[in-house]
Amino acid sequence: MTDIPSENAMISVRDLRVSFGSGAELVHAVDGVSFNVQPGETYGLVGESGCGKSTILRALCGLNPNWSGDVTIGGEAMTPVRTRSFYRRVQMVFQDPYGSLHPRHTVNTTLTEPLKIHGIGDADERITRVLVQVGLGPAFRYRYPHQLSGGQRQRLAIARALILEPQVLLLDEPTSALDVSVQAEILNLLVDLRERLGLTCILVSHDLAVVAHMCDRLGVMNAGKMLEELPVSALEDDSPSHPYTRQLLAASLGYDRRLASTAVEDIEG
Amino acid sequence: MSDNSSTLRGWLRAEVTTSPRHAALQRFYFGWLRLKGNPLALFGLSVLLFLIVVAILAPVIAPVGFNDQSLTRRLLPPSAEHWFGTDELGRDVFSRIVWGSRITLYISCLVAIIAAPVGLAVGTTAGYFGGWTDTVLMRVNDIFLSFPGLILALAFVAALGPGIENAVIAIALTAWPPIARLARAETLTVRSSDYIAAVRIQGASPARIILKHIVPMCIPSVVVRITLNMAGIILTAAGLGFLGLGAQPPLPEWGAMLSTGRQSMLQAWWLAAIPGLAILTTSLAFNLFGDGLRDVLDPRSE
Amino acid sequence: MNQTPQLLVEDLHVRFRTPQRMVHAVRGVSFSVGREKVGIVGESGSGKSQTGRAILKLTPPNGTVSAKRLQFQELDIAGASEREMLKVRGSRISMIMQDPKYALDPVMRVGAQIAEAIPESPRTSAAEKRDKVMAMLEAVHIRNPARVHDLYPHEVSGGMGQRIMIAMMLMADPDLLIADEPTSALDVTVRMQVLAILDDLVTRRGLGLIFISHDLNLVATFCDRVLIMYAGRIVEECAAADLQNAKHPYTRGLLASLPRIGSRHQKLAVLNRDPAWLND
Numbered sequence: 108m109t110d111i112p113s114e115n116a117m118i119s120v121r122d123l124r125v126s127f128g129s130g131a132e133l134v135h136a137v138d139g140v141s142f143n144v145q146p147g148e149t150y151g152l153v154g155e156s157g158c159g160k161s162t163i164l165r166a167l168c169g170l171n172p173n174w175s176g177d178v179t180i181g182g183e184a185m186t187p188v189r190t191r192s193f194y195r196r197v198q199m200v201f202q203d204p205y206g207s208l209h210p211r212h213t214v215n216t217t218l219t220e221p222l223k224i225h226g227i228g229d230a231d232e233r234i235t236r237v238l239v240q241v242g243l244g245p246a247f248r249y250r251y252p253h254q255l256s257g258g259q260r261q262r263l264a265i266a267r268a269l270i271l272e273p274q275v276l277l278l279d280e281p282t283s284a285l286d287v288s289v290q291a292e293i294l295n296l297l298v299d300l301r302e303r304l305g306l307t308c309i310l311v312s313h314d315l316a317v318v319a320h321m322c323d324r325l326g327v328m329n330a331g332k333m334l335e336e337l338p339v340s341a342l343e344d345d346s347p348s349h350p351y352t353r354q355l356l357a358a359s360l361g362y363d364r365r366l367a368s369t370a371v372e373d374i375e376g
Numbered sequence: 377m378s379d380n381s382s383t384l385r386g387w388l389r390a391e392v393t394t395s396p397r398h399a400a401l402q403r404f405y406f407g408w409l410r411l412k413g414n415p416l417a418l419f420g421l422s423v424l425l426f427l428i429v430v431a432i433l434a435p436v437i438a439p440v441g442f443n444d445q446s447l448t449r450r451l452l453p454p455s456a457e458h459w460f461g462t463d464e465l466g467r468d469v470f471s472r473i474v475w476g477s478r479i480t481l482y483i484s485c486l487v488a489i490i491a492a493p494v495g496l497a498v499g500t501t502a503g504y505f506g507g508w509t510d511t512v513l514m515r516v517n518d519i520f521l522s523f524p525g526l527i528l529a530l531a532f533v534a535a536l537g538p539g540i541e542n543a544v545i546a547i548a549l550t551a552w553p554p555i556a557r558l559a560r561a562e563t564l565t566v567r568s569s570d571y572i573a574a575v576r577i578q579g580a581s582p583a584r585i586i587l588k589h590i591v592p593m594c595i596p597s598v599v600v601r602i603t604l605n606m607a608g609i610i611l612t613a614a615g616l617g618f619l620g621l622g623a624q625p626p627l628p629e630w631g632a633m634l635s636t637g638r639q640s641m642l643q644a645w646w647l648a649a650i651p652g653l654a655i656l657t658t659s660l661a662f663n664l665f666g667d668g669l670r671d672v673l674d675p676r677s678e
Numbered sequence: 679m680n681q682t683p684q685l686l687v688e689d690l691h692v693r694f695r696t697p698q699r700m701v702h703a704v705r706g707v708s709f710s711v712g713r714e715k716v717g718i719v720g721e722s723g724s725g726k727s728q729t730g731r732a733i734l735k736l737t738p739p740n741g742t743v744s745a746k747r748l749q750f751q752e753l754d755i756a757g758a759s760e761r762e763m764l765k766v767r768g769s770r771i772s773m774i775m776q777d778p779k780y781a782l783d784p785v786m787r788v789g790a791q792i793a794e795a796i797p798e799s800p801r802t803s804a805a806e807k808r809d810k811v812m813a814m815l816e817a818v819h820i821r822n823p824a825r826v827h828d829l830y831p832h833e834v835s836g837g838m839g840q841r842i843m844i845a846m847m848l849m850a851d852p853d854l855l856i857a858d859e860p861t862s863a864l865d866v867t868v869r870m871q872v873l874a875i876l877d878d879l880v881t882r883r884g885l886g887l888i889f890i891s892h893d894l895n896l897v898a899t900f901c902d903r904v905l906i907m908y909a910g911r912i913v914e915e916c917a918a919a920d921l922q923n924a925k926h927p928y929t930r931g932l933l934a935s936l937p938r939i940g941s942r943h944q945k946l947a948v949l950n951r952d953p954a955w956l957n958d
Contacts, residue, residue: 155865168577194579207570211592213399220588221578249393251403267574286721287892291935291946298945313866320937320946343940358866359939361899362873413697 116143116179117307118150118167118275123176125162136162137174138331149301149308151318151325151339153355158328160311164277167309168199181274195225198268202280204260208252214238214263215248221271233270241266242296258289262296269300276301278310282317294320315342315359327352407672417668423661431477438471442628451644461646464636469646472628473654479629480658483544483613483622488602490548495555496598500586502556503563514560520553525608526615533621540629543622547612551605558601562594596673603666607659614655630655683710684854684886685733688747692728695740703728703741705910711854715880715887717897717918720907726890729907730856733888734771735763750854769797772847776859778839782831788842789827795849814845818875837868841875848879854886862891873900894921894932906932909956928955 125137137159144150152160166174172187179185181196201207208217218237222230235245241262252260261281268276281297282290298321301308312318318325319342327335327349335349347353357366393399411417430437446466454461460469502513520528525547532546566572567590575589614631616622623629630651637647692704704725709716720726732743735755748756750771758766767773775781783791792811796802802810808827815823818841831839840860847855857876861869877900880887891897897904898921906914906929914926924930931949 155867170573170577189579191579194577197577199574199577201570201574203570207574209571209575209589209592213393213396215396220575220580224578224580224584246392249395249399251399264574271578287894288721288932288935288949288951291937291948294937295946295948316937316939316941319939320941339939339942343942354867356939358870361895362870362877363899364877366870410697 115145117146117148117181118144118309119177119179120163120167121177123163123166123174123178125159125166125171125174135331137166139176140326140328140331140333142326142333142336144307144309146307147305148324149310149322151322152309152311152328153313153315153318153325154328155313155355157330159331160328161279164199164279164309164311168197168277169193191225195271196273197275197277198271198273199277199279200261200264200268200281203284204257204264205252205284207264208260210252213249213251214243214255217263217267218270221267225271227271237266237270240269240300242292256289257285258292261285261289261293265293265296265300269304272304274305274307276306276308278308280312281310283312283314290317297321315355319343327355410672411668414668414671416664417671420661420664420666420668423657424665427477427481427658427661430474431481434474434478438468438474440468440471442472442475443467443626444471451640451647453644454646460650461644463633463644463647464640469633469650472633473630473650476628476630476633476651476654479540479623479627480610480613480654483540483547483629484606484609486544487548487551487609487613488606490544491551491555492598492602494548495552496559496591496594498552499556499559499561500563500590500594503560504567504582504586504590510560513556517553517556520549521557523550525550525612529612529616530619530621533616538621538624540623540627543613543616546616547609550612551602551609554605555598555601558597559594562597563590566590566593596670599673600666600670603662603669606662606666610655610659610662683712684751685711685888686747686749687729687733688745690729690732690745690748691743692725692732692737693742693744694738695742703910704732707907707910707912709905709912709915711886711888713884713886714903715877715889715901717889717891717901717904718907719891719894719897719904721892723909724907725910726907727858730773730858730888730890733856734767734773735760736767736773768795768847768852769850770852771854771856772850772852773856773858774840774843774847774860777863778836778843779831781843782839784831786830787827788829788831788834791831792842792846792849795846797850810849811845814849815842817848817879818842818845820845835868836864837872840864840872844872844876844879848883851883852885854888855880856888856890858890859892860889861896862893869896895936913955926955927952 120143121141123137123140124135127134127136140159140163142150152163154160162171165171167178167180169189174187177184212220215234218234219230222233227233234248238245238247243259243262243266247255247259252263255263278297282293285293294317300306310318310321319339322339324336324338326333327337329351335347335352337347337352341347342356345356347356357363388402388405390398390402393402411421444467446462449462449466450464452458452462458468458470460473463469463472498513498517502510528550529543529546532549533542536542536545572585572589575585613622613629614634617629617631618635620632620635623632625632633651634648634655637644637651641648687710688708690704690707691702694701694703707725707729718726718729728737728741731737733748733750733755735743735758737743745756748754750766753762753766755763755766782788789808789811792814793807796807796810811827812823815826820826820838820841826834826838826842834842860876861872864872876887879885889897889901898918901918904914904916904918904921905912906924906926908928914924914929916924921933924933928949931947934947935949937946
């Protein structure tokens, strides 16, 4: 399924399975997914809602301990319960900037919290540094989230993820909840940061254009299974092989009246 | 002078906050502005502030002590000399009401200070951990909830003996379960949010998550709830006093005054009506203020 | 495509009174809609949704609507009373919204809800109503209408829910449809199917459609004409096919800032908001 050797990979996932519920309501959210991510690479996970892409991220970052399979990050095999040092190496940016920041904490508190948890000193210097890195000036330091715009909140979420200086950044639809005009700023910021800091990233999105912009390789998922892995250049050349990928690619270009008449006949009842 | 106040207001409304204290004060200021827009809440607040002032200045305001008896001046109706008349032992009712405000405030504040943290602790723990912890804690909660407040308080006071302190403990034991329920419900909502997930993947311990991240989200509703329950707390205290199980004579607890006033109600209406009105006004003030507080503190409106 | 305008909007203003200040959501918007697909594109706060609601007089109670002219066919909407609007809504102008989960009654079966949309008529028997509902379910390409007729809203998928909304909307045979982000909550492949149905129905019945969305690309490929809104004003109006030649800097900036397949090694052009756009 994957052509990258796993020994050198930063992230190596083998036969990952995550299920919810039991008995008649058992759902295989992730059903035997395998992929590798090279150091410094940005890997995309694309699929529609319910395909399991976000579930994979949550299992990787330690939010969900109910997974099975082999996961290796930075050469270290993962157990369901993570060590505290793990959280310094892997961090995540969430989708909804309105929900991922504590409404009662100022920017300062939000950024100090991870430092306090890990007993890291020189908080002041680190906070100023990371705020500059994400393009928020010192004026923002004591504001509350409701005083920030969507783009500013997402910058803060990125700052929070980066303040522990992780090697791996997991991005769960980082621009889906933002206005279109703000999306470009955040994407540029992410590209810039990952180059400067040498981050390895996994980007989850339903938007093929965003994935194609940020990633080098991507995996296409549907109903918990990985259907196809391909380099982004294949999208650019319009040469993906799996019909589902072709469907996603066509849909990402907008509405097409010629395809529409055939689509109408194919609809499930 | 006007310069000072405009710079203060300017500082409070500043776009850029310069320190945690500045940010906190700004939030308090905006909350206060919101409260000002609610006349009923403001009325409730002013009544409560008035009550506090009266309680603090009781020695100054009350013309005589609460136990100064004068058997020749028994059961006198309200007059210029005795604003609220005198009771069956010739004591000035006005002075007793004023001194009694201290007792009312003492009981209600102590109950709030005990019940709120206990309720918060139980509710957030149950909500966050779920599973067996939740089941056990909530069943204990249910046991307390299933008794009517006054009956439960009665039972405890009967076991512990009459007196103010025991009354406070007894009422607090009946006041914490609804707070725990509320805190648990808030925790269940908050627990699945992304900002809690974010702090979990920073490696925070459950204790830290509950104390620093979940409790602050529960505090507004708990504060509102306790304020609205104050009326009930005061009435339960009055009820206990009425039954002779709360503050003991000669302490001028309003409920106890209501009880003794009952006997002379037909000849001396003021002995029952005045303490009753005091209880009514205080409860109403707490209710109105609590309602206004809800609008101010609701995090969703931010 | 018949271009005689059905809907004429001239200098529409929508204002809201909030405790803090007055919000001017729609500032002097003018446009017309014939029997064609018109897209209104804007970001959050642009006023596009409020424009749609103002046409049907569904503005929230703390808002005021004023317009020099708000006319639908022969009816003057600006001056119409609520009673007159009740006869318009649903039967002559219909609206479909973003999330069918919130627009459908959760305790009523799908078939019954669609039947409710049939204009009242004493001569229609229950059997005739059911036939009409079945016919409509088939028209939106639901393959097993008898089964779907008896389902509850929570038992149908998003795409099917939206098709049911379309069925309800078309039941009374309206002349104009207003769709407010009808496909934003749907998966991309389902979206295309639902749009195909909408396209088909609008063309066959000769309806007018106002398609409100934040997705510029989608609107440009689906609609005939596009109106771009920014801060309560229409800043650009052009044929959908002509969008690449858009003149207003906001539109050009927006188009340039979109990531595309192939934009991988370029920095995306960030939209620079010129305060002058607010005063146009």
